[in-house]
Amino acid sequence: MGEGTRTLFHWISALIALPAVAYAGQPFFRSAYSVLRNGTTNMDVPISLAVILASVMSIHQTMQNAQHAYFDASITLLFFLLVGRYLDRRARAKARSAATHLLGLQAQAATVIDDDGGYRSVRINEIKPGMTVLATQGERIPVDGEVVTGTSDIDTALVTGETMPKLANPGAAVFAGTMNLSAPLTIRATVAADRTLLSEIVRLMELAEQGRAKFVRLADRVARVYAPVVHILAALTFFGWLFLADAGWEPSMLAAIAVLIITCPCALGLAVPVVQVVASGRLLGSGILVKSADALERLATVDTVVFDKTGTLTLGQPMLSGGDYTDADLSLAASLADHSKHPLSRAISHAADDRDRQALSDIREVPGHGIEAMLGNQRVRLGKREWCGVSNSTNWNGGSELWLTVGQQRSASFHLTDAVRSNAKDVIDQLKSLNMSVELLSGDTPEAVAPVAESLGIETWQAGCLPASKTERLGELHDAGRVVLMVGDGLNDAPSLVAAHVSMSPAGAADISQTAADLIFQGTSLSPVVSAIRIARQSTSLVKQNFGLAFAYNAIAVPIAVLGFVTPLVAAIAMSTSSIIVTVNALRLRLVK
Numbered sequence: 001m002g003e004g005t006r007t008l009f010h011w012i013s014a015l016i017a018l019p020a021v022a023y024a025g026q027p028f029f030r031s032a033y034s035v036l037r038n039g040t041t042n043m044d045v046p047i048s049l050a051v052i053l054a055s056v057m058s059i060h061q062t063m064q065n066a067q068h069a070y071f072d073a074s075i076t077l078l079f080f081l082l083v084g085r086y087l088d089r090r091a092r093a094k095a096r097s098a099a100t101h102l103l104g105l106q107a108q109a110a111t112v113i114d115d116d117g118g119y120r121s122v123r124i125n126e127i128k129p130g131m132t133v134l135a136t137q138g139e140r141i142p143v144d145g146e147v148v149t150g151t152s153d154i155d156t157a158l159v160t161g162e163t164m165p166k167l168a169n170p171g172a173a174v175f176a177g178t179m180n181l182s183a184p185l186t187i188r189a190t191v192a193a194d195r196t197l198l199s200e201i202v203r204l205m206e207l208a209e210q211g212r213a214k215f216v217r218l219a220d221r222v223a224r225v226y227a228p229v230v231h232i233l234a235a236l237t238f239f240g241w242l243f244l245a246d247a248g249w250e251p252s253m254l255a256a257i258a259v260l261i262i263t264c265p266c267a268l269g270l271a272v273p274v275v276q277v278v279a280s281g282r283l284l285g286s287g288i289l290v291k292s293a294d295a296l297e298r299l300a301t302v303d304t305v306v307f308d309k310t311g312t313l314t315l316g317q318p319m320l321s322g323g324d325y326t327d328a329d330l331s332l333a334a335s336l337a338d339h340s341k342h343p344l345s346r347a348i349s350h351a352a353d354d355r356d357r358q359a360l361s362d363i364r365e366v367p368g369h370g371i372e373a374m375l376g377n378q379r380v381r382l383g384k385r386e387w388c389g390v391s392n393s394t395n396w397n398g399g400s401e402l403w404l405t406v407g408q409q410r411s412a413s414f415h416l417t418d419a420v421r422s423n424a425k426d427v428i429d430q431l432k433s434l435n436m437s438v439e440l441l442s443g444d445t446p447e448a449v450a451p452v453a454e455s456l457g458i459e460t461w462q463a464g465c466l467p468a469s470k471t472e473r474l475g476e477l478h479d480a481g482r483v484v485l486m487v488g489d490g491l492n493d494a495p496s497l498v499a500a501h502v503s504m505s506p507a508g509a510a511d512i513s514q515t516a517a518d519l520i521f522q523g524t525s526l527s528p529v530v531s532a533i534r535i536a537r538q539s540t541s542l543v544k545q546n547f548g549l550a551f552a553y554n555a556i557a558v559p560i561a562v563l564g565f566v567t568p569l570v571a572a573i574a575m576s577t578s579s580i581i582v583t584v585n586a587l588r589l590r591l592v593k
Contacts, residue, residue: 003065010062010069017071018055024078025051046230050260051077054568057253073261073572080579083273110134110142113186124193135185140177144196145187147172152367153342155179165342167368181341182367234259237562247564255564262561262571263554271546272297275586279539282589287522288532295518297543298502299536301483305431305529306474306496308488309442309452312506314418315524316489318343318400320351321419325404325412331355332375333404333414336382339363340371344400347416348382370402378407420452427526428456434533437482441465441473443492470496487529488517504529535589542589546582553578 001009028051031044051074058069109121111134119134127133127143135141137152153165156178165181168174174187176196234256241252276297280290290296310316325333334352337345360373360380370383381388381404388403390411400416431438440461442449449463462473474496477484486493486500497503497516505517521528557574560566566574 006067007062007065010058010071013069013071014059014062017075021051021055021071021074021078024082025074028078028081041228041231046234046260046263047077047081049231049234050074050257053253053257054261057250057257057568060250068567070257070568070572073568076572076576077261080576111136127189127193129189129191131189133187133189135174135180135187137180137183140179141174141185141187142176143187143189143193144175144191145173145189147174148186148188150183150185152180152182152185155181169368182365230260230263233263233558233562240562241564245564251564254568255561257568258564258566258571259558259561261568262557262566262574271550271582272543274583275539275542275546275589278586278589279535283519283528283532283535286528286531288528289520289522290518291520292502292518295502296532296536296539298518299485299533300540302436302485302502302533302536304437304439304477304482305485305487306439306441306477306500307458308490308493309440309444309449310418311489312421312487313424313440313452313456313526314420316418318347318416319419320347321415321417323401323412323414325414327355329404329410329412330414332358332380332406333382333402333412335360336363336371336373336380336404339373340365344402344416345371345382348402348414375406378409380404380406420455421524421526423525423527425456427530428458430530431533432457434530439473441470441496443490467492467495471499474499485529485533504532538589542586546585549582549585550578553581 025048028044028047031042032048035042036045054070054074054077058071058074061069108124110124110127112120112122112127113132113134114120124142131143132148133143133145141154147168147170149170151167151169154168154174156166156175168185173190174185176193237259238252238256241247241255242249245252247255272294276290276294279296283290307313330348330352333348334355335357337348337352338357340346358375360375363371363373365371366383366387369387370381372379372381372383374380382402385391385401385403388405388411390403390405390413402414402416404412404414428438437460438458440449440453440456440458442461442463443465444463446463449461453459453461462469465473470493474484474486478501484500484502486496486503487505488497488503489506493505494516497505502519503517504519504521507520507522519532521532553574557566557571557578561571
């Protein structure tokens with residue numbers, strides 16, 4: 001085209017490119033200004049210099065009716081850099097909000113019982129030790145305290161992670177955030193609202209998140225050395241062409257700009273994120289959601305896997321597995337169980353979904369014992385052995401047990417177990433074949449944990465673990481040089497999920513656990529745990545290859561730019577090509593079986 005037409009199109013390019021450069025370059029400009037003001041440098045400094053100088057030189061060239069302008073070089077540079085930065089940061093905000101979500105379990109107000117017997121509602125932060133509060137049926141307990149009057153079943157999943165409620169009698173300790181299931185309780189507060197167990201869990205999560213923020217990735221460490229080298233190299237190129245080659249300031253500046261652009265760490269910056277995106281897509285197809293940007297990078301280094309029990313190794317749902325009963329017994333038991341929200345009652349109801357129910361009257365649930373009613377003129381009970389008056393039978397220690405009695409005529413027993421996830425034993429064996437240690441930490445009783453650990457071949461296990469106990473154990477493993485993957489689902493697992501080097505939760509986990517975890521897997525099988533580890537290791541191998549490709553590119557391209565054989569436009573194309581090569585290499589992950 002003619003000189004006039006070419007210059008017109010250069011000015012049109014300027015009108016399009018310069019506003020985009022000014023807007024899209026803000027993160028790099030602000031970062032560069034911040035570090036320069038403090039007397040240091042980072043990779044955003046040469047990036048900012050390359051973008052600004054290429055834009056300024058392009059305006060100068062356009063004003064001089066020159067043949068070349070390099071607005072496209074600035075735009076291309078920012079595009080690839082922002083792609084990598086976006087992929088790296090998108091998921092991190094979710095992890096920071098974990099503690100905030102957990103605080104949603106805390107009551108905002110409590111009903112206080114005054115000394116004269118009156119009731120008043122106060123904000124939760126006004127509760128003081130010694131105050132007496134009321135916790136009605138179906139609401140969360142507002143404070144840590146001691147039961148004064150009343151008997152009820154308490155859902156303690158927040159503390160123990162177990163689905164089975166615990167009986168709370170006068171004198172029993174209860175915790176804020178746990179659910180009162182059966183009957184009203186009056187509770188004497190023992191600590192202030194900001195010192196409750198729930199607040200302690202939030203504190204543990206925040207401390208663990210701060211520790212995770214110190215993780216420094218390889219690309220960042222390389223960039224610390226890379227930035228000053230790029231500055232020195234560009235400066236030497238400028239002065240070398242200006243004084244040694246006597247080329248004039250414009251050709252010297254173009255050569256220096258070409259060096260800044262061609263050494264831009266786009267390939268280096270994409271080496272990790274692009275592999276993560278491909279791997280995340282591969283895992284998503286297998287029902288595994290990767291939430292944290294650097295989860296796969298951390299997962300690849302794991303040498304120890306720590307499991308929770310209920311809801312993780314097991315399904316967290318009691319199921320009828322046996323007993324001594326007839327079809328008529330099951331139908332009658334379900335007629336009683338339909339009137340209770342207790343997990344064992346729901347299991348009985350579910351097992352008898354296709355059976356007819358019997359007409360009952362005077363139905364009453366006795367917290368901590370069971371449920372009773374009248375069948376004609378006979379009293380029927382479904383509940384604990386002692387409460388049902390059964391004494392001539394052997395205790396069953398394989399799980400939970402319910403008894404049904406009809407007057408003094410007959411009795412029936414129902415055995416309920418928390419089913420182990422399908423393929424769990426095979427998964428444990430595969431983890432061991434990958435030279436990994438496997439541990440089990442559970443808030444359940446030793447009697448419930450031991451059979452599961454033995455059946456799955458897990459030699460190291462602990463029962464009765466509180467949230468702080470789990471994080472302490474993870475700390476011990478860390479101090480011993482172990483790199484831990486935590487797999488858990490309960491509210492009480494949230495601090496340990498954050499504290500672990502990397503974490504996974506099943507899709508049926510509590511919302512707070514899903515928020516805290518780095519990866520979430522679907523289905524009832526544990527196979528995704530092994531699949532994720534293998535994909536992570538393959539991803540790490542590709543990341544290392546990408547780093548090698550990026551360094552090889554610079555080893556070849558930089559000398560060519562220093563010698564003046566490339567323009568800023570060619571440098572931008574070469575830089576983009578290196579990014580494409582890194583991306584294509586990452587796509588090979590889709591072909592790995």
